[in-house]
Amino acid sequence: MSKTKQQKDLPGGIITDIGSTARNKTGSWRTFKPVVNLEKCAGCGICEKFCPEGCITIQKVEGYDKPKCAINYDYCKGCLICMEECPFKAINSVVEEK
Numbered sequence: 001m002s003k004t005k006q007q008k009d010l011p012g013g014i015i016t017d018i019g020s021t022a023r024n025k026t027g028s029w030r031t032f033k034p035v036v037n038l039e040k041c042a043g044c045g046i047c048e049k050f051c052p053e054g055c056i057t058i059q060k061v062e063g064y065d066k067p068k069c070a071i072n073y074d075y076c077k078g079c080l081i082c083m084e085e086c087p088f089k090a091i092n093s094v095v096e097e098k
């Protein structure tokens with residue numbers, strides 16, 4: 001099968017701008033926003049392991065002795081996998097305000 005002009009001009013599978021992911025802040029894609037209830041969060045790190053965007057860290061939070069879940073909303077796409085997987089029901093969702 002012959003290629004269209006567009007296919008010839010724009011071949012697929014080529015990364016032209018290596019290392020650009022960090023610049024592409026995907027948080028604006030969200031419809032729902034996960035919100036952590038720090039009182040319930042046990043800092044177990046399960047959400048961090050499941051987040052497909054790698055935008056959760058478990059870190060020290062002022063006012064708490066144990067580390068807690070922190071979401072980087074610049075990259076969170078709102079898939080809510082973290083909410084589904086949290087065994088302590090410490091993550092809720094709200095509609096994202098645009």
Ligand code: SF4
Pocket residue numbers: 036040041042043044045046047048058068069085086087088089090091
């Ligand atoms: S899975 Fe739940 S309890 Fe565990 S760190 Fe994440 S939000 Fe906190």
Ligand code: SF4
Pocket residue numbers: 034050051052053054055056071075076077078079080081082083
């Ligand atoms: S909603 Fe999805 S992308 Fe956002 S922190 Fe949770 S698992 Fe990660």
